[in-house]
Amino acid sequence: MPETLNVAVAGYAFMGRIHTAGWAQAAKFFGTPARVTHVIGRNRKNTQAFADAFGIPNVLADWRDAVADPDIHVVDVCTPGDSHVDIAIGALEAGKHVLCEKPLANSVAGAERMVAAAEAASARGVRSMAGFSYRRTPALAYAKRLVDEGRIGEIRHIRAVYLQDWIADPEFPLVWRLDKDAAGSGALGDIGAHIIDLATFLTGQRLTGLTGITETFVKTRPKLAEQTGGLTARGSEERGEVTVDDAAVWVGRTDGGALATFEATRFAAGRKNAMRIELNGSKGSLAFDFERMNELEFLDFTEPAVESGFRRILVTEPEHPYVGAWWPAGHGLGYEHTFTHEVKDFTDAIVEGRAPEPSFADGLAVQKILAAIEDSRGDWVTL
Amino acid sequence: MPETLNVAVAGYAFMGRIHTAGWAQAAKFFGTPARVTHVIGRNRKNTQAFADAFGIPNVLADWRDAVADPDIHVVDVCTPGDSHVDIAIGALEAGKHVLCEKPLANSVAGAERMVAAAEAASARGVRSMAGFSYRRTPALAYAKRLVDEGRIGEIRHIRAVYLQDWIADPEFPLVWRLDKDAAGSGALGDIGAHIIDLATFLTGQRLTGLTGITETFVKTRPKLAEQTGGLTARGSEERGEVTVDDAAVWVGRTDGGALATFEATRFAAGRKNAMRIELNGSKGSLAFDFERMNELEFLDFTEPAVESGFRRILVTEPEHPYVGAWWPAGHGLGYEHTFTHEVKDFTDAIVEGRAPEPSFADGLAVQKILAAIEDSRGDWVTL
Amino acid sequence: MPETLNVAVAGYAFMGRIHTAGWAQAAKFFGTPARVTHVIGRNRKNTQAFADAFGIPNVLADWRDAVADPDIHVVDVCTPGDSHVDIAIGALEAGKHVLCEKPLANSVAGAERMVAAAEAASARGVRSMAGFSYRRTPALAYAKRLVDEGRIGEIRHIRAVYLQDWIADPEFPLVWRLDKDAAGSGALGDIGAHIIDLATFLTGQRLTGLTGITETFVKTRPKLAEQTGGLTARGSEERGEVTVDDAAVWVGRTDGGALATFEATRFAAGRKNAMRIELNGSKGSLAFDFERMNELEFLDFTEPAVESGFRRILVTEPEHPYVGAWWPAGHGLGYEHTFTHEVKDFTDAIVEGRAPEPSFADGLAVQKILAAIEDSRGDWVTL
Amino acid sequence: MPETLNVAVAGYAFMGRIHTAGWAQAAKFFGTPARVTHVIGRNRKNTQAFADAFGIPNVLADWRDAVADPDIHVVDVCTPGDSHVDIAIGALEAGKHVLCEKPLANSVAGAERMVAAAEAASARGVRSMAGFSYRRTPALAYAKRLVDEGRIGEIRHIRAVYLQDWIADPEFPLVWRLDKDAAGSGALGDIGAHIIDLATFLTGQRLTGLTGITETFVKTRPKLAEQTGGLTARGSEERGEVTVDDAAVWVGRTDGGALATFEATRFAAGRKNAMRIELNGSKGSLAFDFERMNELEFLDFTEPAVESGFRRILVTEPEHPYVGAWWPAGHGLGYEHTFTHEVKDFTDAIVEGRAPEPSFADGLAVQKILAAIEDSRGDWVTL
Structure with a gap:
């Protein structure tokens, strides 16, 4: 080494x-x-x-x-x-x-x-x-810790959405992310993949079956003068076909007996990066929204109802995952920190001779679910 | 008369x-x-x-x-x-x-x-x-007005959940609402019916097909000493079978080209009466949560992104539906007001010789969707 | 009787x-x-x-x-x-x-x-x-119960504002509430009185001294054609003098050693009835906003910081003050319920031969504080 | 150069x-x-x-x-x-x-x-x-832009608090920030200074007079075994005197005719870094909380009340100050970015031969206000 x-x-x-x-x-x-x-x-x-x-x-x-x-x-x-x-x-x-x-x-x-x-x-x-x-968002890493400690008990519901709006305008141009050859799929693979992985990461459960549908709301878009890869460039008058999905919705069951609902879309006007996940269990609930990435909401269902409520935990304490390396409590982190934490964890695993997570096999599992959603067309697919 | x-x-x-x-x-x-x-x-x-x-x-x-x-x-x-x-x-x-x-x-x-x-x-x-x-919640009646005025444009997404937690405890007794003969169905008919009706009311669109699943997480519960109909009584040691669903999730398409997702559950720990609906359209979005029934969130997508955001409208202005009869701005109404407004509207229609809405036919349409969800078992059902 | x-x-x-x-x-x-x-x-x-x-x-x-x-x-x-x-x-x-x-x-x-x-x-x-x-808002009555039970410990800070905006428009007419002879004072007596009373009610502490200032931002307003008492009528071209304050701000100390800050205004654009109060104590904090009157935020400072956060208690449980007489959990009450609870409590006291609270003496104590604020003009007044 | x-x-x-x-x-x-x-x-x-x-x-x-x-x-x-x-x-x-x-x-x-x-x-x-x-928080830089563009009109109210809780525990040790010789003052100079500067930065107005009080709730604290400067170390049994304020509250008037209220404290249990500022003007309002630093709330009072509300602007658009250099919309920044922006602006000014802002004179103005607050002891101080 x-x-x-x-x-x-x-x-x-x-x-x-x-x-x-x-x-x-x-x-x-x-x-x-x-x-x-x-x-x-x-x-x-x-x-x-x-x-x-x-x-x-x-x-x-x-x-x-x-x-x-x-x-x-x-x-x-x-x-x-x-x-x-x-x-x-x-x-x-x-x-x-x-x-x-x-x-x-x-x-x-x-x-x-x-x-x-x-x-x-x-x-x-x-x-x-x-x-x-x-996975390396402190609030989500902490959520996983709470799940692993049994703080929300047996999981009944997984409710995940990833909402963006950057192509809601029909005149937004035909960037590479809207081309199946380059991108593989649309909202499904780009952002749906994240909520599939997160649901597994947080709960340790895998989907055993699902049913879902996808949609391309805007079928053609202005071609780019040249393929710049940029997200904000405006296109020409010639239009080309959008070959990926704009949105996908699916529901399923997990091997832990939970019901799960998912939605990935680039057409949720006003939602910029609303990757939200909520888990409801027999002993508690957790809720997260990436637009407020330094917060985790936790409901302890074992408390008396009279004084119970979703508590907004600012995940900025030194005891929270990754946070001790940064700033005092209340001084939030940003999107890019998740990558800093990712390469740190990856390197730690290399140095310590461990297999890092998520593995390529975990990535493949996500891929298979993406494929199943595309195949489903509203009918049940057993995984 | x-x-x-x-x-x-x-x-x-x-x-x-x-x-x-x-x-x-x-x-x-x-x-x-x-x-x-x-x-x-x-x-x-x-x-x-x-x-x-x-x-x-x-x-x-x-x-x-x-x-x-x-x-x-x-x-x-x-x-x-x-x-x-x-x-x-x-x-x-x-x-x-x-x-x-x-x-x-x-x-x-x-x-x-x-x-x-x-x-x-x-x-x-x-x-x-x-x-x-x-439908008679001022914020929802106002939401419909905004939709009807075209303020959110062509609707892309309907996202509705109705989350409660009153039977999340497995020892909650076998009240009549958990008996198929008396109640017809569980969360589906009791609260799912509301979000089906609301989605139609707000958008004017109907589901053309759907796929979904239901679940009964807790199969048996303590029998009540006598059938009191009460929601809070504690049961005996003898257990009886729960014959209705605890939760249901479904997704579908509407005749207006929107994707719709729905969830109704009595197992969302900490969610007491979270009837939430969000609509995303080509010109804007609307979001509502009954736990904050005096508020409506509206996003005007025609504004420049730089100064755009979901605005929290306090639906307590005299110009808002029904509100002029009540109190000054900012002095909220409660759950029961929806019934006051309902009987007012019903009586108005009788007096004026009009057909009130929603009609029994509207109720039947909801019923048919409930039946389709029960029949789906994860496969597509065309309505 | x-x-x-x-x-x-x-x-x-x-x-x-x-x-x-x-x-x-x-x-x-x-x-x-x-x-x-x-x-x-x-x-x-x-x-x-x-x-x-x-x-x-x-x-x-x-x-x-x-x-x-x-x-x-x-x-x-x-x-x-x-x-x-x-x-x-x-x-x-x-x-x-x-x-x-x-x-x-x-x-x-x-x-x-x-x-x-x-x-x-x-x-x-x-x-x-x-x-x-x-005082009869369930969330505030419950807040007092938590304070009385010692859940927030020794109180360090009282932070109360009452924000409205109904006369922020300079052309709003000269209604009776803007006339010192009829109304006594402006924002101070109308809404400032409420937060003074609430601070005492919740904490059991009284101000021992204060310093504050008042302001009349708009000195003249259109006279009403006739004195209708209405809040929404538009006035004539003739203008009359506003003889009450538009806003007041003051800070003080309590006999319990807390610092207290207050603000009452009718010029907070967009705030319709934001009567907000927060208490910070050695063991916890409480926060309330009347625009979300069915909610109380509670922070338990005795919990480990890592899992601590302001929890949003929906004060709609049967065990909460007054709530058992109304609807199931999550089905909120409105502004008018505070009056129903008030006359109930008043009648209970009459029937039971007790002195109801708040007494006229409590009302006088508020009055004296209002007078002290008017007298202060930025200098310390010992109460 | x-x-x-x-x-x-x-x-x-x-x-x-x-x-x-x-x-x-x-x-x-x-x-x-x-x-x-x-x-x-x-x-x-x-x-x-x-x-x-x-x-x-x-x-x-x-x-x-x-x-x-x-x-x-x-x-x-x-x-x-x-x-x-x-x-x-x-x-x-x-x-x-x-x-x-x-x-x-x-x-x-x-x-x-x-x-x-x-x-x-x-x-x-x-x-x-x-x-x-x-000042280099994108949301606050954008708020200033809106103020400068006249979007909130004539300013009536400035309402600023800076709430922390890191010494609310009486056993927290006597770190250098609690020593007047090293730190100058307590909450006042450490965090109060920020809200004084921000109020001036955002509004362009200066306080013409004020009245306020300070408090040291916990008079003695455990001495540190050695002066480590750390914030989290636990102290010895010997106690030393706290020579700075724990909290300060003050109210004042500005040269623009606004009323201003301020509070700085390290004893607000559960508030980690709640630097909040709200401005109410004749045409609109702005509200910000550093615990949600990527958001700015804006109320446009020129809109019809019926559709008006505080809008939550995610200040993550490329057009927002500083943001274009970073990530796509909705991918928030963290606390440390304000320093990146600060040194960028400082260097830009050096390179372009301009005087950077805030100047030392601006810093002195803050210092004078801090001194006035300490001197006030509840009586009016003209600045």
């Missing part, structure tokens, strides 16, 4: 940027022994500019070069989903630890190949992790 | 009590020309005690006596669901206007007979209305 | 109306043995119309006639403050129990005379109560 | 740490041309450990060495208040730009000397700024 892990980040857009910042913050605030030494991007000029701004010494145009470089210990895959399979498997086979953004792949078959590679690599001590960063 | 309508209320428990109070308040605050002159109940002593407390001059043991009494103009049916068909049809045939609590009947067949009777009566100027009182 | 107390209500505007409705509801829901038999009003036609709508058998033009009538047992004073002294003292001397709306009088001297009359009457078993109805 | 400014940070505790992180993030996300090259701390070992973790190449034991070093362009003063005067003046006289944490000094006299030095330096193009970082 080297004293410091050298990390190559593939991609420098939204995810690449936030991962790179996360690695630097983890080193400062958690003493995580890792640093980003390489960034990989096809556009030389943009990649170099990014490297300069973020203080990354090396720039690579092709991920294969990173895989071949013996001085790189970790590959952090932040590219669009269609490239995940090749990069992740390539890196694992070359003995690099791999952190891969979600969704794992654009198809179940691809994800299965990645799991196989991860398991083979694991036998050689090479670690892999799927990038469901929301 | 008599100067004042004489009303016979059938039942004096929760619903009978709140209806009776509503008739008196409507007379005072809206000048509604009606008064409760009779209460009908099988237990003579309890019925008389209720009549004394609420100032009702006459007590009847059998609804047939009310139907036969020419001085009674209105029958207000507040008994459990298994008696609705007989009382409502009997009253309509005798020329009494009928307000009937929801759900209309314990079966679709029963509800269909009631609709037939209502339509026949209507031809003779005899009015009928289904008691979905939540 | 008569079987049923006959009540004469003086005034039929906002307060008279809500009191009258309260008496009727108290009889129905609490079995309170009292009924409104007389209403007193100078405008014969309007008074009769009110009596007809609310089912009051007798109408009187002069309160002296009520005082002289041996069949009247209670006088409920709901007129503007300038008439309180005469009516209340006249009624008490005639042996009538008196409920008097706040503020007790328009001057300390007047209030002192009322207290003297009340004490003399009390010796003869004649009861009197000041109408600080907010 | 060098291409990149070299920054020496004095202090490596809470403030030094967050400033250092801020400089690095500003470079990455805003391209701010500055980097921390030196950290100054008396404890060599701890300072070196900090430098290692945060990647700072040089460590200095004495600020005089930094002042003497021609390669250092900026001194960022993050030490306790008793050292501010010497360091800041020394640095300014040596031609270093100075960012100085608040409060500027522990006395008005000290602050006055700093202002004189800053003005002299300014004539030579040397910049200085007081570190009221909360």
